[in-house]
Amino acid sequence: MSLFLIVALPFLGALLPGLMNSAGRSACAGVTFTVTLAAFVGLLTNLPAVLAGEVVTVGVEWLPMLGMNVNLMLDGLGFFFAALILGIGMLIIIYGRFYLSRKDNMGEFFTYLLLFQGAMVGIVLSDNILLLLVFWELTSLSSFLLIGYWKHLPEGRQGARMALTVTGMGGLAMIGGMLILGQIVGSYDLSVILQNRDMIQASPLYMPALILILLGCFTKSAQFPFHFWLPHAMAAPTPVSAYLHSATMVKAGIFLMARMWPVLSGTPEWFVIVTTAGLVTMVLGAVIALFKHDLKALLAFSTVSHLGLITMLLGTGTAFGAMAAVFHILNHATFKAALFMSAGIVDHEAHTRDIRRLGGLRHLMPITFVIATVAALSMAGIPLLNGFLSKEMMLEEATHTVLFDTWWLVPALALVGSLFSAAYCFRLIGHTFLGAKRDDYPAHPHDPPFGMWAPPALLVVLVVVIGVAPFLVQDFVFLVARAVIGGVAPLEVHYIKIWHGLVPALYLSVAAVVGGLIVLALFKPLLRMWDAAPRPEAKTIFEATIAGAVSLARRVIHGLHNGAFTRYAAIMAVTVVALGYHAWRTGTIGPATRTMQPAGAIEIAGWAMLVAATLGLVFLHRNRLLSLILIAIVGLMVSVGFVVFSAPDLAMTQLTVEVVTIILLLLALNFLPNRTPIESTVLRRMRDVAVAVAGGVTAAFMSWHFLLRDAVSSPISEFHLANSYKGGGGTNVVNVILVDFRGFDTFGEIIVLGIAALLIYALTETLLDGPVRARLLNRKPDQPRAGDMHPMMMVVLTRVIMPVVLMVGFFIFLRGHNEPGGGFIAGLVVSIAVVMQYMASGFSWAAARQRYPYHGIIGAGVLVAGLTGIGSWFVGKPFLTSDYTYVRIPPFHEFELATAALFDLGVFLAVVGAVMLSLESFSRLARRAHMPETDHAMDIDPSRDPDDPTNPKLEGGV
Structure with missing residues (x-):
């Protein structure tokens, strides 16, 4: 069996125990045992090669530019530890089936156990030290879940936090040591490092690397003075203690010392x-x-x-x-x-x-x-x-x-x-x-x-x-x-x-x-002496150290992160001024190489509107609605600027982002007073003016000089223009950058976008309980300035054009690889179509008809994008490497099929899910605040009588 499959089986199997929960305890344990047994049998298929003295290796490039590849190696040491992990794991699974009570969630327990098992197998089979570090940290996280499995026990939670803190700090030190080791050798592959003993020990960086790596090993394997976390982890269920603290987690540090023995010892x-x-x-x-x-x-x-x-x-x-x-x-x-x-x-x-x-x-x-x-x-x-x-x-x-x-x-x-x-x-x-x-x-x-x-x-x-x-x-x-x-x-x-x-x-x-x-x-007299003797408690020392660190962090944070945006903006502005001044004084500034072009009427008008909106925002910012309108004007002018400079893709993105964010902010402002209270003195405002002017002038001055000079080296844009079609299969350079050249960045960005939406959901969820809930229930909304909050024309128009907008979004998505568009813009366009329903027909009407699992849509988007990246591994390419081909299906013309489209689909789903989850979060607040009956949209179906008692109605009207 392939080493990849041996490592992957526990992670894939971790999906099964939760699904089998409803089938009973034995089914949960049985599927977990089967997965572990399959991995163990797969390991045994490599035993003849190991006994013959061979080293079984497999590898796939992941991030070759960083030296991080998915390389696995099986020799005698790796086989020995993997056999212990899987063999004793099977016994623990059987034991755990009978040990855990019926009140314990067995699916959750075995899911955590398989995650931990997979991470441990990954450690002992890794042939790349960066990959080993990934699995190393996964063991810390999964062991945290296992140790704190009994969440109702305070000692369990404390033990889990202590174990995660100590092993996590050691892991950070070990990351530094491993990076130094890789720099000494020039490779992060373990098999290469193990062949360079003399080079490593002769390097002046040997001692720092040794100390940092040993810190990671000592914390993981509970060596003095980091031994104290292990006894406190005993609050975990006994199957966890028997597994983690006999053959697996605590042996991870021992394994690494044994693995590094050829190059670090002696x-x-x-x-x-x-x-x-x-x-x-x-x-x-x-x-x-x-x-x-x-x-x-x-x-x-x-x-x-x-x-x-x-x-x-x-x-x-x-x-x-x-x-x-x-x-x-x-x-x-x-x-x-x-x-x-x-x-x-x-x-x-x-x-x-x-x-x-x-x-x-x-x-x-x-x-x-x-x-x-x-x-x-x-x-x-x-x-x-x-x-x-x-x-x-x-x-x-x-x-x-x-x-x-x-x-x-x-x-x-x-x-x-x-x-x-x-x-x-x-x-x-x-x-x-x-x-x-x-x-x-x-x-x-x-x-x-x-x-x-x-x-x-x-x-x-x-x-x-x-x-x-x-x-x-x-x-x-x-x-x-x-x-x-x-x-x-x-x-x-x-x-x-x-x-x-x-x-x-x-x-x-x-x-x-x-x-x-x-x-x-002599135990009894010795025990009396032991109890009477003064001795330091490692737990007390640890807790005092953590308390001191938290206290210091709190003082620093309260000094910088006090909740006032003006302070954050001031710190950023001062940083810009200081770094800009330092760069100007110490750098070499050559003469200007570009000439200025005359500005036309459109440029001047746009600049004037931009400046006017910005100045108006400064002086009128206490009026929240007016401020939002001025911000929208600024965003619109930026979009026009992109159009003037022939960047339609950026213009579409900026415009759709402005529309969505302004609407969401409008919904949020619905729960705030019309005007911002005065919270600063004249002296503070003068200080803020000085800092803002200094930062703005510095940024403008530096930007001006950069624009007048050519880049020192060849700009990256030339590479993108030359390779967009040849390497990425698309003529829309911006889209190819997002889904191919910088696909890993985009993947991280949609994850961040999803996290932001989940945070909005979590924050609004907290507002639905406690004192805030009472304020929402007693809230008296502002009197609408219009007699009808949902005019017939608006309601009809938004419902008619919604399918049209959805088709436009679909069209923008399909054309994005070769024309302006793509998954991000299409996601925003579709979101706008749905947001319009909320605006036109009200929160209750729209929410009653759009009950979609937006959390799941975000997850599906990230999953699709991630699986697209992983798919390239199966053809020996790095993560997120895209490919394309042209096919012809009569009677259609030849058309392109690109894997980047699947990645873009993930982006599309993540964007739609994030926007709609944010909108749904505000919608729940509005419904909890008991919006007036005028919030309910009228029934525009003339075939139905709204006064007919037999006419079924959805919540919030029809």
């Missing part, structure tokens, strides 16, 4: 930073975990500790350390996912995770007891279980690692971490399951259904099998380790086996287990 900086962070995290996490009373909190800090262990192994920079890290990643994923699911079972059946309220559960939950005990003993490092093997390899590596010129430091800290790790594992078993049965459990505990205990049981089987017969996975671990090392260091054959003889690592393992038992025996 330097003193890497060794000191990574090894130290790993050691501190391992010891700190283990110590804190011992004293946690919440089962999931204990497991969360144990995860922090084991992530530190893996980080330390990668930090040593040796081939053996990398191999031990790979092996422990596998082992940790198995026993930790099983333990999280076991903790969820206890919570689900006993209705508490507080260890102090548990004990003796082995009598009531024997199956869960066996599963949890085997997994915990593996985590403690007990022989014949897989955790013992990789932990002993870690201790072996520690005995050969010298940090800060101190030979005993790393072994000592590794021993302390292992000792406390064994202690909290023994506490988990003893204080939760052993002892006498209690009679004060919050609920009656019992083993769960088969579907709930089978997934962790399967993982425990792997724990035992690998622990007893490690040779089964030995070759695969070697394969993955070789992918990590990348040929930088020789990987000697270190057999993974149970008995290595009487080596120092064995003595350290025995000391850790015995020490763990001693610590557990």
